Amino acid sequence: xxxFVETGRSVVRRALERLGRGWSKMQERRPLSYDLxxxxxxxxVVFDAPGVRGExxxxxxxxxxxxxxxxxxxxxxxxxxxxxxxxxxxLSGSADLPRDANVTPQGANATLARNGTLRVEIPKKDDxxxxxxxxxxxxxxxxxxxxxxxx
Numbered sequence: 001x002x003x004f005v006e007t008g009r010s011v012v013r014r015a016l017e018r019l020g021r022g023w024s025k026m027q028e029r030r031p032l033s034y035d036l037x038x039x040x041x042x043x044x045v046v047f048d049a050p051g052v053r054g055e056x057x058x059x060x061x062x063x064x065x066x067x068x069x070x071x072x073x074x075x076x077x078x079x080x081x082x083x084x085x086x087x088x089x090x091l092s093g094s095a096d097l098p099r100d101a102n103v104t105p106q107g108a109n110a111t112l113a114r115n116g117t118l119r120v121e122i123p124k125k126d127d128x129x130x131x132x133x134x135x136x137x138x139x140x141x142x143x144x145x146x147x148x149x150x151x
Contacts, residue, residue, distance in 0.1 A: 032047045032091055033048045034095050038098075041123060042123045042124060043097055043098070044120070045119070045122070047068050047093055047095075048118075049068070049116055049118040050116030051116065052112070053112075054112050054135045056071045057112060059118075061108070062103075064097045064098075064099065065096050066095045066103070066120050068092060068093050068118060069091075071089060072091070100124050102124060108120065110133040112135045114135075114136055118133075
């Protein structure tokens with residue numbers, strides 16, 4: 001009887017894994033969610049980018065579009081095994097910007113927050129700075145402070 005129970009568990013685990021991998025692939029095909037905001041002198045695009053590090057993130061500009069590609073990794077937990085790998089690991093998205101946005105790397109800022117949001121600020125006019133992704137530290141985020149700008 002225990003062989004029958006183990007076979008049943010094995011079948012369920014394989015089914016969950018297949019279902020999870022299918023869900024993960026479906027998530028990877030959907031674009032990242034984002035908000036587009038505007039101030040007097042800039043646009044701000046806020047992407048959902050949970051579980052990613054700055055070095056695994058690529059922000060590019062193409063024809064008044066901000067494009068984001070990210071790769072994230074699943075953490076391993078001692079004593080646990082993966083049953084349902086449902087989170088996509090290679091995600092991407094894009095946001096179309098209004099015509100008055102200065103869609104070039106010069107003047108744009110990208111900030112990756114610990115809460116899993118990527119903020120890309122694009123000026124309406126050129127201020128001549130290079131794009132660099134900055135990761136916020138936990139303390140600055142809790143205090144509501146912006147990270148120090150080294151440029």
